[in-house]
Amino acid sequence: MGxxxxxxxxLKRVKVPSGGSDSLSxxxxxxxxxxxxxxxxxxxxxxxxxxxxxxKDAIGSKGIIKRPEFIKIITRALYSLGYSKSGDxxxxxxxxxxxxxxxxxxRQQVVEGKWDESVDTLHRIGLxxxxxxxSASFMILEQKFLELLKKEKIKDALSTxxxxxxxxxxxxxxxxELAAYIxxxxxxxVGGPSSQDAAGSKSQSAILExxxxxxxxxxxxxxxxxxxxxxxxLDVQRDACAYHNTFDSELSLYSDHHCGTNHIPSQTLxxxxxxxxxxxxxxxxxxxxxxxxxxxxxxxxxxxxxxxGEVSLKHKLTGHQREVSIVSWSPDDQQLLTCGVEESIRxxxxxxxxxxxxxxxxxxxxxxxxxxxxxxxxxSGMTDKSICLWDLDGRELESWKGQRTLKISDIAITDDGKxxxxxxxxxxxxxxxxxxxxxxxxxxxxxxxxxxxxxxNKYLLVNLFNQEIHLWRLGGDPDVVSxxxxxxxxxxxxxxxxxxxxxxxxxxxxxxxxxxxxHRDTPEPLFALPGHxxxxxxxxxxxxxxxxxxxxxxxxxxxxxxxxQVKLKNRDNQKNGINHHSKGKT
Amino acid sequence: xxxxxxxxxxxxxxxxxxxxxxxALSEDIVSKSFHCRHGKxxxxxxxxxxxxxxxxxxxxxxxxxxxxxxFCVGCGSIVGWRYETAHxxxxxxxxxxxxxxxFKVSGPDGSNYWITPEAHVGGSDADDA
Numbered sequence: 001m002g003x004x005x006x007x008x009x010x011l012k013r014v015k016v017p018s019g020g021s022d023s024l025s026x027x028x029x030x031x032x033x034x035x036x037x038x039x040x041x042x043x044x045x046x047x048x049x050x051x052x053x054x055x056k057d058a059i060g061s062k063g064i065i066k067r068p069e070f071i072k073i074i075t076r077a078l079y080s081l082g083y084s085k086s087g088d089x090x091x092x093x094x095x096x097x098x099x100x101x102x103x104x105x106x107r108q109q110v111v112e113g114k115w116d117e118s119v120d121t122l123h124r125i126g127l128x129x130x131x132x133x134x135s136a137s138f139m140i141l142e143q144k145f146l147e148l149l150k151k152e153k154i155k156d157a158l159s160t161x162x163x164x165x166x167x168x169x170x171x172x173x174x175x176x177e178l179a180a181y182i183x184x185x186x187x188x189x190v191g192g193p194s195s196q197d198a199a200g201s202k203s204q205s206a207i208l209e210x211x212x213x214x215x216x217x218x219x220x221x222x223x224x225x226x227x228x229x230x231x232x233x234l235d236v237q238r239d240a241c242a243y244h245n246t247f248d249s250e251l252s253l254y255s256d257h258h259c260g261t262n263h264i265p266s267q268t269l270x271x272x273x274x275x276x277x278x279x280x281x282x283x284x285x286x287x288x289x290x291x292x293x294x295x296x297x298x299x300x301x302x303x304x305x306x307x308x309g310e311v312s313l314k315h316k317l318t319g320h321q322r323e324v325s326i327v328s329w330s331p332d333d334q335q336l337l338t339c340g341v342e343e344s345i346r347x348x349x350x351x352x353x354x355x356x357x358x359x360x361x362x363x364x365x366x367x368x369x370x371x372x373x374x375x376x377x378x379x380s381g382m383t384d385k386s387i388c389l390w391d392l393d394g395r396e397l398e399s400w401k402g403q404r405t406l407k408i409s410d411i412a413i414t415d416d417g418k419x420x421x422x423x424x425x426x427x428x429x430x431x432x433x434x435x436x437x438x439x440x441x442x443x444x445x446x447x448x449x450x451x452x453x454x455x456x457n458k459y460l461l462v463n464l465f466n467q468e469i470h471l472w473r474l475g476g477d478p479d480v481v482s483x484x485x486x487x488x489x490x491x492x493x494x495x496x497x498x499x500x501x502x503x504x505x506x507x508x509x510x511x512x513x514x515x516x517x518x519h520r521d522t523p524e525p526l527f528a529l530p531g532h533x534x535x536x537x538x539x540x541x542x543x544x545x546x547x548x549x550x551x552x553x554x555x556x557x558x559x560x561x562x563x564x565q566v567k568l569k570n571r572d573n574q575k576n577g578i579n580h581h582s583k584g585k586t
Numbered sequence: 587x588x589x590x591x592x593x594x595x596x597x598x599x600x601x602x603x604x605x606x607x608x609x610a611l612s613e614d615i616v617s618k619s620f621h622c623r624h625g626k627x628x629x630x631x632x633x634x635x636x637x638x639x640x641x642x643x644x645x646x647x648x649x650x651x652x653x654x655x656x657f658c659v660g661c662g663s664i665v666g667w668r669y670e671t672a673h674x675x676x677x678x679x680x681x682x683x684x685x686x687x688x689f690k691v692s693g694p695d696g697s698n699y700w701i702t703p704e705a706h707v708g709g710s711d712a713d714d715a
Contacts, residue, residue, distance in 0.1 A: 280589045296589075325589065426593060449591050465591075490637045491659040492588035511588070535588045554588050 071096045077226040100125075103219060110208050115144035119164075125219065134168045136214050141165050143207055145178055158182060243519055243526065245501045245546050261526055262568050264505065264517060265549040265561040268531045272558040274301055274313055279552030281326050281495070281538045285333040288544030290314070290350065292336055293552055294324035300338045302350060303558075309548065311560050315353030319346060326368060330375045337378060339369040345380055347392070359394055368409045373417040381409040381422060400432065412453040421460065423448060429462065431474070442478050444470065449489070454498050455543065461496055461506065463489070469496050469508060471520070484508075486525040487516040492535055499541020499549065507549060509536035515551045515561065531559055590659060593634045598694035600628075600686060607635045607660035610686060612694050621647070622710040624689040626699060627666065633684040635659045641670055646711030649674045656684060665690045667710075 057067035071090065075098045078087040091097050099107065102125050109118035119137050127133050141164050148157035161178055212220050230253065237257040238244060245263040277297035284291050284305075291303040291311060300317040320340035328337040335356070336348045342365030347357040359366070359378060368381040372389065377397060379389040389398040400420075412421045417434070424430035426447045431440040447465035454461070459481075460472040467489045471482040487494065487510035496508035505526075506518045515529040515536055534554030542548040549561040598612035610630045620627040639655040646653075652671040657664050666687050669680040688699040 278588060323589075447593065491590060493591040494588075537588055 068096045072098055072221050073226045073229070076221045076223065080223055080227075098221060099219075102126075107208060107220075110140065110211065113143075113147070115140050115147075127216070127219065129216075131170075132214050132216070134170050136211055138165065138168050138171055138174075139207065139211060139214075141168075142174070142178065146181075149181060154182060244504070247501070247546075263547065263563060264500065264526060265547050265563060266517075266527050266529055267562060267564040268529075268559050269309065269562040270311055270560040272303065272311060272313075272560065273556065274316070275299070275556050275558075277323075277556060278534070278554040279537060279556065279558055280323065280493075282550055282552040282558060283327055283329065283540045284542045284550065285329045285350075286331065286543060287333050288542045288548075290329075290333065291540070291550055291558075292327040292329065293558055294327050294338060295552075295556075296323040298323055298340070300324050300327055300336070300348075302336065302348075302353065305542070305548075309545070309560075309562065311550075315348075315350075317346075317348050317353060317355070319355055320344070328370050330371050331373060332375055335375070337369045337371065339366060339380070341365075342367055342383055345369045345378065347378065357392070357394060359390055361388065368411040370411055370413055373413065373415050379411070379413065379420070381411045387411065387420065387422060410450050410452075412451070414453070414457045416457075421451070421453065423451075429460070431478070440478070442472055449493055450495050452495070452497055454503055456503070459498070461498060463494065463496055463508070465489075469506065471506070482520060482523065484518045484523050484525070486518070486528065487514075488512045492537065494535070495538040497539050497541055499539075499546070501546045505541070507539040507541055507551075509539050509551060509553075511535040513553065513555075515539060515549070515559075517549075529561065532557070592659065595634065600691045600693060602635075602658040602660055602663070602665060603690055603692050603698060604663055605658065605660035606692070607658055609633055609635060609658065609665065609691060610684075616683060620685050620711065622666075622685070622687045622689075624687050626688040627685045627710070628688060629680065629683055629685050631683055633666075633668075633686060636665065636684070638668060648677050648711050651677065651680070651711075663690065 059065050059067050059070060071094045075087050075090050075096075078084075078090060079098075087098070097104075102121060106118055106121040106125060109115075109121055119140055122133060122136055122140070141160060145157050145160045145165065148154075148160060161175070161182075165175060165178070209223075212222065217225070234251055234253075234257070238248075238251065241257055241259045243259050243261050243264060245259055246257075251257050272293075275293065275295040275297050276299075277295050279293055279295050282291060282293040289305050291305060292300060293303065294300040298318065298320045300320075301313060302315040302317065303311050304314040305311050317336075317338060320338065320343060322340035322343040324338050325341045326339045328339075330336070334350055336350055337345055338348065339345050343360075345359040345366050346355050347359070348355050359369075359380065361382060365383040366380045367383060370379055371377075372379060377389055377391050379387060381387050386399055386401045388396060391397055409423045410421075411423075413419070414421075420432045420434065422430050422432065424441065427444045429442040429448060429451060431442065433439070442460070442462070444462065444464060446468070449463045449465055451460055451462045453459075458474055460474055460478075462470045462472060464470060467485060467487065469484040469487075470480050471484070472478050473481045484506055487508050489511055492511060494509045494511065496506060499505050499507055504520050506520060508516045508518075510516055510528075513530065513532045513534055513536060515527075515532070516525045517527040517529070518525050532551065532553040532555050534556075536551050536553045538552045540550050542550075547563050550558055551561065552558050592607055595608040595611050599608050600610045600612065601608050610633045614631040614633075615628050616631055617629040618626070620629050633656065635658065636656040637659055639657065641652055641654045644651055644653050650673045651669055652673075653667045653669055655664055655667050666685045668684040669682065672678050672680050692698055
């Protein structure tokens with residue numbers, strides 16, 4: 001705790017006229033003795049009197065901040081930060097003491113361990129709530145008791161307990177415990193003699209902190225009150241920010257925080273041309289350092305994302321004899337799975353680009369793939385409607401048969417490996433619980449084309465045949481919480497994904513060559529980003545950089561989208577005035 | 587072209603003559619007595635893997651209807667039309683159903699249909715007998 005308060009010194013107060021107005025009694029200078037008779041000291045009443053003069057003591061544009069309160073919490077903050085000289089100076093200059101004299105005295109006595117005197121002073125502070133007085137006395141006397149015990153003055157300790165603590169008649173169970181310490185002085189709760197004595201002053205200030213929490217804030221200004229108020233203001237700003245997409249570390253005190261739509265990626269930063277045919281799927285690695293894309297040209301590419309955001313080709317993975325429909329990153333991002341349409345699954349090493357294993361099943365084509373949580377196994381959906389789980393070497397571990405669709409089948413597994421989600425018939429997604437061996441169905445009234453699972457495994461984003469995207473909340477009874485429209489889909493498999501800070505945004509490809517971005521709470525798109533010259537098949541939002549979005553298209557290219565720097569600069573230049581945000585979310 | 591989203595059917599399948607995309611099942615046939623410019627056409631309860639064109643009012647053999655042409659998603663060729671609304675009560679049963687031109691599809695046994703000289707030149711549509 002910074003700055004254990006003022007040491008003993010006479011406090012000469014000179015009242016400085018506030019606001020420079022002469023109407024105030026300008027030359028009110030007073031010096032007075034330190035020990036006033038009762039409750040609030042004379043000084044305190046003098047300090048409060050200007051408030052009766054009206055708005056001189058309300059500061060701020062709305063006139064609701066009381067001047068003495070404001071100065072007191074600033075003084076407190078100065079002490080907490082360790083600037084006790086500044087704290088003293090502020091009290092002098094403003095004429096507003098942090099605490100009344102009695103309270104100062106009380107604090108001092110507690111710090112010095114003068115328990116009896118402090119209990120007396122406590123009664124003179126004039127607290128209206130009896131309970132507080134009693135609790136505070138209890139704490140102080142408890143400390144006195146423990147000290148006496150340590151010094152082995154058992155009789156004194158006992159008398160303290162009997163004559164001073166018990167009459168308070170509160171916290172009886174603790175009284176019993178204290179009584180027990182007399183009989184068992186080595187009880188660990190008392191603490192070894194070395195630890196207590198060595199940290200002598202530390203324990204005094206610990207008492208002071210505990211006492212502080214008991215007192216009403218007006219008597220003893222709580223520590224860190226100013227910091228608390230500032231944090232509250234930041235919270236309000238953050239909550240009011242409708243399209244919040246920046247890290248907390250970027251919040252500034254200098255101006256109100258307001259993302260607007262400027263913090264959502266909306267400008268093409270890079271166009272990656274390396275595929276020789278349509279790009280069908282792409283996904284960022286979990287650590288955001290790599291991007292993997294797969295294409296109709298039967299290859300997959302691993303791209304590296306540098307720290308400055310530049311994306312460059314790392315490896316081209318060839319070997320599949322069919323188009324590569326999907327890629328999947330291992331949980332540790334060291335390996336990648338690729339799936340050839342109705343063909344096989346290949347496992348690759350990310351660093352070397354080598355193919356480590358090929359998973360196939362005789363007579364059956366593989367149509368989807370994913371990693372088992374922990375990276376210990378690989379699972380895949382097949383053309384014979386079953387799902388198979390292999391270990392890394394290709395040994396079959398488990399297999400589920402049943403109703404699955406044939407041709408295009410998305411599959412997902414929760415992070416704990418307990419639930420598998422797969423397409424089942426045209427309108428439904430099957431939630432298979434591996435442990436409970438039970439199945440739940442998410443039914444739509446439309447054909448489902450694809451789906452993706454959110455990072456927290458609580459939501460499922462389902463793409464429908466009729467150009468709607470539905471957000472399902474999983475849980476006991478899955479239900480639809482949001483619907484999004486705007487993009488185009490008539491013939492192709494178009495994918496969507498979650499993204500942005502805390503996955504508050506949805507992005508989707510579209511057959512009209514644009515990338516669509518929604519905020520989770522609004523059904524209308526925020527952006528329809530032009531740029532591609534062919535249908536956008538897939539999108540992926542970087543999990544670590546909320547300002548980076550990637551899209552893959554029939555025009556053989558991948559686009560990396562980022563913040564519109566020009567718009568950002570313009571906004572910052574406008575922000576120099578004080579913004580009063582009176583309304584909340586739009 | 588993108589990754590086509592196609593549904594697979596099981597059973598006796600009618601598929602697109604050009605690209606063999608599944609279009610409908612034999613069990614969904616409502617009537618085989620429909621006609622179009624290219625000869626015979628069947629009315630189906632349900633047709634899949636088609637994209638729907640613009641709605642327009644068309645005078646058919648049985649009266650005014652609102653129809654939309656349907657196209658195979660695989661190759662884009664026109665395969666028939668869908669009835670959106672029928673203006674006469676007797677024809678209401680057609681609403682929501684689709685007609686596939688026999689000339690444009692391959693039957694369940696792979697058979698195809700060739701335009702015969704006696705093809706109905708008069709127009710499209712027909713009643714259920």
